[in-house]
Amino acid sequence: MRAEGVQGIIRWKATMQFANFEEFWAASGRLYDETLQIKESMLVQGKSIGDLAEATQRLLTAVEKHQLVVESHERRLDRTEITVQAILEDLRRHREQRPSQ
Numbered sequence: 001m002r003a004e005g006v007q008g009i010i011r012w013k014a015t016m017q018f019a020n021f022e023e024f025w026a027a028s029g030r031l032y033d034e035t036l037q038i039k040e041s042m043l044v045q046g047k048s049i050g051d052l053a054e055a056t057q058r059l060l061t062a063v064e065k066h067q068l069v070v071e072s073h074e075r076r077l078d079r080t081e082i083t084v085q086a087i088l089e090d091l092r093r094h095r096e097q098r099p100s101q
Contacts, residue, residue: 018024 018027
């Protein structure tokens with residue numbers, strides 16, 4: 001695409017001739033107006049990108065907080081599982097020690 005743009009400019013320079021200064025001035029004015037529109041569009045896009053970056057950062061912070069909560073619950077669940085396993089093992093040993101009736 002860049003090569004096409006350069007070739008287009010070369011063709012434009014080769015074929016673009018103005019009959020008088022007024023034509024040149026009008027074309028320059030259009031080019032200036034278009035440049036201002038592009039600049040404004042870039043500013044709007046830049047602001048949108050900035051807003052998106054801020055939202056992404058807030059989302060990342062929330063996810064990190066949730067990750068801490070999840071890890072805390074996983075540790076608590078692990079401790080509970082170990083306790084339940086110990087209780088079941090004690091119960092199994094207790095049953096083995098009792099003579100069957």
